[in-house]
Amino acid sequence: MATHIGAEISGVDLSGPLEDEVVDAIRSAVLRWKVVFFREQHLDHAGHLAFARRFGEPIVSPSRGDASPAEFPQVQTMVDRLELAGRYGQDRAQWRDRRRNSLLHDWHSDLTPWIDPPAATILRAEATPPYGGDTTWANLATAYAGLSEPLQRLAESLRAEHRRGVGYLPKPGPDSYLKDLQEQPVVSIHPLVRVHPETRERLLLVNPYYLERFVELSRAESRAVLDMFVDQATRPEYTVRFRWEPGSVAFWDNRATIHLGAQDREQLGSPRVLHRVMVAGDVPVGVDGTPSTAVAGRPLSES
Template identity: 50%
Template sequence: DPNYPTIYPIFRDRFKARVASTSGYDRPGWHADVTAAVNPPAASILRAEVLPPYGGDTQWSNTVAAYEGLSAPVKALADGLRAVHRFSPGAGTTPTEDYLRRVEKRPLLTEHPVVRVHPETGEKALYVNPGFTSHIVGVSPHESRRLLELFYDELARPEYTVRFRWAPGSIAFWDNRSSVHLAPRDLTTDDDRRLYRITLVGDVPVGPDGRESVALEGEPFEAI
């Protein structure tokens, strides 16, 4: 609705028309919202309106708990690492030409700390995710893949996760700075699922060493 530009509709058919031919919704895999920006969203609010008769649950994982689950030597290693986050079409999608042009026109590429200090609680959280993290800086490609696999495995441990079953009118409100979420994987192209999202502008992440994230390409998000 042009009268409410801050409200983003999440519809299967809208995603397919604007972004890519896909069997799913939005970005597949665990992710935090748009961490490719230098100031990723602080939080998101999602409201459900139309849902399929079954399936379509969303899962969240606590990235503070995931960091705490690492051993002390691995925590110390992670505290000093940086990683590049890139905005790109999700795996398994066939992007439209218009979408590729828009991505090329407004690229988002940022170097973030692998461990983020929460600006309000002071807690440390793992700040990598399969949806946007490209590689770890300063290590070999092989080491980067293995380290990211270790961190991703920790993020996905069931004891850190919650599964939310939507109903019409349900609202989910999550902290994007200390969680990752997983879009539903049990839907087909025939399932109608319509939700609306508002995203809150965030600040620039800071690592345990006090270093802020650095934008490599693209501009910070601004409030509408």
């Protein structure tokens, strides 16, 4: 679908039993193209989970809201993120205003404050607006490879603090989200360049949604360095944009990508309902062989 990232796979029914050869072909495509897309699939929650299990062990998301099905704890239902805002007594506009301080900082990979972020995410669409609500992915391997050699060396030397709730502006008075962040902090220190455990590619693990500072850099220095690497990772030539339709499925390597959901749906009056299953991952390892370290919070594998 683009030079560096994204492929569409047709001729396969994800709701039925899949031959090992088909599973291997899908896995190879995900590793090569970082995100793959399927159209006109007819998956229910059970079928979604069964498909995900062919690629690893599904995990329970720590950010599930009331919209998610109780009988399928590994499935997270997202209705334009309203379910998470509602959990903390805020509407969507309040949540976005207090949760973000930069449009670029909406780019993210899933759950990197945890020591063992998911290896992959499989997202399926149940309902979509007639237009708007696209998602864009960026390839972190080409982002690293496209850096000059001096900046590659700088990136390889850095370790970053990934923290749940970075950038949140507390409400005046009681704030249940702030209370949750204080009572259940989740923080890990990850290398800025990790080595992919399967492809051995070097990946620029820049995640502005959760990353606020680099170890041994000041906050001012961290902001400048972070913005530089986010700009690099999100260069248009490293990205692919996908338009959702009911029955669409996106399957991406969470280790090798960051993604961005376009915030252009509020005026349409037609919600986007997506269901997410994430597959367990491992502890990132840097170029020098040093693994990430947990500062606070339990691993996702123990959730």
